[in-house]
Amino acid sequence: SQQGEEDPQALSIQEGENATMNCSYKTSINNLQWYRQNSGRGLVHLILIRSNEREKHSGRLRVTLDTSKKSSSLLITASRAADTASYFCATDKRNKLTFGKGITLSVRP
Amino acid sequence: DAEITQSPRHKITETGRQVTLACHQTWNHNNMFWYRQDLGHGLRLIHYSYGVHDTNKGEVSDGYSVSRSNTEDLPLTLESAASSQTSVYFCASSESLTGSDEKLFFGSGTQLSVL
Numbered sequence: 001s002q003q004g005e006e007d008p009q010a011l012s013i014q015e016g017e018n019a020t021m022n023c024s025y026k027t028s029i030n031n032l033q034w035y036r037q038n039s040g041r042g043l044v045h046l047i048l049i050r051s052n053e054r055e056k057h058s059g060r061l062r063v064t065l066d067t068s069k070k071s072s073s074l075l076i077t078a079s080r081a082a083d084t085a086s087y088f089c090a091t092d093k094r095n096k097l098t099f100g101k102g103i104t105l106s107v108r109p
Numbered sequence: 110d111a112e113i114t115q116s117p118r119h120k121i122t123e124t125g126r127q128v129t130l131a132c133h134q135t136w137n138h139n140n141m142f143w144y145r146q147d148l149g150h151g152l153r154l155i156h157y158s159y160g161v162h163d164t165n166k167g168e169v170s171d172g173y174s175v176s177r178s179n180t181e182d183l184p185l186t187l188e189s190a191a192s193s194q195t196s197v198y199f200c201a202s203s204e205s206l207t208g209s210d211e212k213l214f215f216g217s218g219t220q221l222s223v224l
Contacts, residue, residue: 031210042199042215043152050210088151095140095203095211101151 004032004089004100012106019076021103023089024069030092032065032072037086037102046087047074079107112136115200115216122223128187130219132200140203141183142213143167143175145196152199158183190223197221 007022023032031050035043049056049065049072056063062075076083084107090097113134122128132141143155154167156175164175172194174186187194198219203211 033212035213040218042217043201043213044215045212048210048212090213092211096154096157097142097213098154099144099152101149 004091004098006087006089006100006103008103009101010104010106012108013079015079015081015107015109017079019079019083019105019107021074021076021087021089021105023072023074023100025072025089025091026070027091027093028067030094032063033090033092033097034061034063034072034074035088035090035099037088039085043088076105079105081107081109083107113200113202113214113216115198115219117219118217119220120222122190122221124190124192124223126190128190128221130185130187130198130200130221132183132185132216133181134200134202134214135181136202136204136214137180138202138204138214139180140211141177142201142203143173143183143185144199144201145169145194146199146218147196155185155198156183187221192223195221195223 004023004025033048034046037043047058060077065072086102088099088102090099116131139160142157144152146152153169158177200216201213
């Protein structure tokens with residue numbers, strides 16, 4: 001069964017705009033991770049946030065975690081056409097990752 | 110550079126045939142995982158291994174098997190391929206069970222079509 005559920009399923013924005021993607025989950029977790037998948041390729045790890053953390057930054061990425069609401073958000077600032085990809089949240093419980101269905105992000109040049 | 114390699118990249122087979130998908134990693138990672146990716150379902154865990162001679166069933170293990178005879182390889186076998194097993198298969202690895210906050214490294218995937 002899917003642990004993480006991303007929202008929205010698809011997002012289309014103009015280059016330079018910010019993209020916000022959300023993830024909700026159902027049970028307690030050790031950490032939450034975000035991955036990116038370019039068309040026809042494997043997933044690539046972007047960022048990890050531990051259950052005792054509330055916010056984390058990495059370059060143009062900002063991730064937040066609200067354990068009381070069992071939700072996380074991924075913000076990509078100043079988006080670029082190269083950010084076009086599918087994005088997945090994954091929840092880690094007992095060193096096993098469970099992935100959501102993904103969000104398709106399209107960044108128009 | 111260390112990497113994780115899947116082969117073949119594309120495979121077409123017939124129902125009832127046995128098929129083996131290869132996964133080889135050069136990171137010396139203890140943990141290896143097989144996922145399948147389908148539209149509308151995202152990634153689902155098939156089998157995983159935390160070390161040599163260790164294998165465990167995941168969420169969708171029926172019809173699949175794995176064996177771990179060394180650190181580098183975790184081949185996935187479809188005993189008798191079915192059309193429902195048409196999918197994209199991803200292998201992944203991570204470093205250690207004892208550490209927390211393990212991130213996965215993925216291969217490029219195998220597109221399997223069962224006709």
